[in-house]
Amino acid sequence: MTDPDGPKDAIGGYASPPCLAHEIGPAYFEPLAVDQQQATNVARWRKAERARLLAQRSALPVAVRHEASEAVAEQLDRLLTARYGSIDGLTISAWWPIKAELNLRHWLEGVAARGARVTLPVVVTPAAPLVFRFWMPGCRMVQGFWKIPVPADGPEMVPDVTLAPVVGWDDAGFRLGYGGGYFDRTLAVLRPRPFVIGVGLQVARIPTIFPQPHDIAMDAIVTETGSQTGSGA
DSSP states (O other), X not given: OOOTTTTOOTTSSSOOOTTTOSOOOTTSSOTTTSOHHHHHHHXXXXXHHHHHHHHHHHTSOHHHHHHHXXXXXXXXXXXXXXXXXXXXXXXXXXXXXXXXXXXXXXXXXXXXXXXXXXXXXXOSSTTSOOEEEEEOTTOOEEEOGGGOEEESSOOBOOOSXXXXXXXXXXXXXXXXXXXXXXXXXXXXXXXXXXXXXEEOXXXXXXXXXXXXXXXXXXXXXXXXXXXXXXXXX
C-alpha cells in the first residue's frame, strides 16, 4: 500500500493508512470502557511490538515475501472455496501493499477474472470509517491519503469478504495493525458485517495483543502455512 504515512514513520504521528493505519490517537480509547492506565500501558506495549514486528518483516528478503504471498493466495482460495463454493459474484476487499506487506495484487486480478468484484479501502474522512471503492485491473488510480493509490472513481460497495493485513496476530483471532483503528471503526458500522480475514506471516504470531474493548476479532487468520478460525467467527 508507496508509504501511506507520508512524512511520518511507523512510530510517530497519528496519520493512518486505510489498511489499518498508524498510531493511536488520544481519543481512540473510550474513557468509560477501560481503565486509563491499562489503556496507556497496552498502547505503549503495542507501539513497541509493532515496531519490532515491522522491522522483522522488512528484514525478510523480497523473495521470501514473494513466496509467502503466493502461498497465502493458495490458502485464501482454499478457505473461500470451502466457505462459499464459488467466488463468482462475491465482493472482496483487499489492500494496496505498503511497508513490506504481502502483495496479493496478482491474486486480486485472478479473483476478478473469476467473477468476484474487488474493492480497495479508501479514507474519505480522517479518523472515520473507511469506504470500499470498486477496483479492476487497469482502472484509473489516484493518490489518496498518505500517498496510497486508490481507485479514482467507481461505486462504493459493502464487501462480503474483507481482507485485513496484520502486523501481528494471536490465536484468538485478534490482529495488531498499524494502530489508527480504521478497520475496527469500519467493522463496527458495516452492515451486513463481512467475513473478515486477517492476512499476515506465520512468524508474526504473538501470544496475545492484549485485546481492549474496541478490538474486533477476525473471523479467520490466513498465513503462508495455513488458516485458522478466529474468535470473531
